[in-house]
Amino acid sequence: MSTKTQREGLALLEIFTAAAVFVLVTVLVIILLQIGFYAMRDRELVRKNIAPAEFADLRAEQVARLAEPVRWVNEEAGRVGMPIDKATASVVRTNGGGTTAP
Numbered sequence: 001m002s003t004k005t006q007r008e009g010l011a012l013l014e015i016f017t018a019a020a021v022f023v024l025v026t027v028l029v030i031i032l033l034q035i036g037f038y039a040m041r042d043r044e045l046v047r048k049n050i051a052p053a054e055f056a057d058l059r060a061e062q063v064a065r066l067a068e069p070v071r072w073v074n075e076e077a078g079r080v081g082m083p084i085d086k087a088t089a090s091v092v093r094t095n096g097g098g099t100t101a102p
Helices: 002-008 012-048 052-067 084-095
Strands: 071-074 079-081
């Protein structure tokens, strides 16, 4: 059989060996990429994790700032900060008599 294979010009053993090596290398690359991905994801999650006490303090500070009626963001530039619902009401009160653009 090997003489027939060599006579026809087919090198089945070399073809199967090359295919097996290609498959093994591909699987190895996929596994290494997954390991790298999960390692990076875990590092990112640890970096982004906020302690519950810090989160509660941050949340309380944000809620307190939203409760303020109006505050200066930049007094020299005339910029104020206010909750969006109060800002919307102020704009409607100021410009409510006009028409809307098409």
